[in-house]
Amino acid sequence: MKQIKTGTNPLKEGKISRRSFLSSIVTVWGAILTLPFIYGIVDYLSPPGKKFTSFRNKLQNKVEVTSIPLSELPENSSKFIKIDDEPVLVIRKDGMNIIAFSAICTHLDCLVGYRKNEKDIICNCHGSTFNLDGMPQEGPAKEPLSKYNLTIEGDKITISNPI
Ligand code: FES
Structure with missing residues (x-):
């Protein structure tokens, strides 16, 4: 009787056990199925982010x-x-002293707000404060x-994005 050599099969040769092969397939499959959940959790927990439109407009x-x-x-x-x-946060300090800043905190992108009494800008997420020069x-x-750029003509305040 003549034997035909059909190549090597690691499963048959016992180099990889059936159990470890199935275990690695289940692990990879589980990791793939988990990715959307991880993405959803990270997306939910991250603060509101900057949109890419302003960046695109700066490029253009x-x-x-x-x-x-x-x-x-x-x-x-x-x-x-x-x-x-x-x-954008527009602040009128007094008279015609008006300024406009991005309302997105430079720490982790939460919204900042103006505090009348302290005359400063605060981010409530982690307590960063900025003076009225934005520093x-x-x-x-x-x-x-x-x-942001700002001009005042008559009764109209015009604000435009910084280029
Ligand atoms: S996001 Fe504003 S202080 Fe952290």
Whole structure:
């Protein structure tokens, strides 16, 4: 009787046991099935992130403009607007002293807000504070808030994204 050699099969030769082979397939399959859950949890726990639109517009030198009436912004108050899908904090300190910053904290992208009494900007996520020049004062944020361009004509405040 003639024997035909059909090649080597590690399973038949006992180099890899059936149990360890099945175990590694189940492990890989389980890891693949777990990835969407891990992504969902990380996405849920991460603070609201910056949109890529402003970055794209910067690349294209595209200027987005929004206007608000001066009457909507009394002295020592603030207002949130959106430019290019990004929240912007417009603050009227006094008189015609008006400034606009990105309302996204430079630490981990939470929203910042204006504090009337302290006359500063605070992020409630981890307590970073910024002065009215946008510079970080306390807390984990180390980078200044991005400043927006602003012009006042008559009763109209016009804010545009920084290029
Ligand atoms: S996200 Fe603002 S201080 Fe952390």
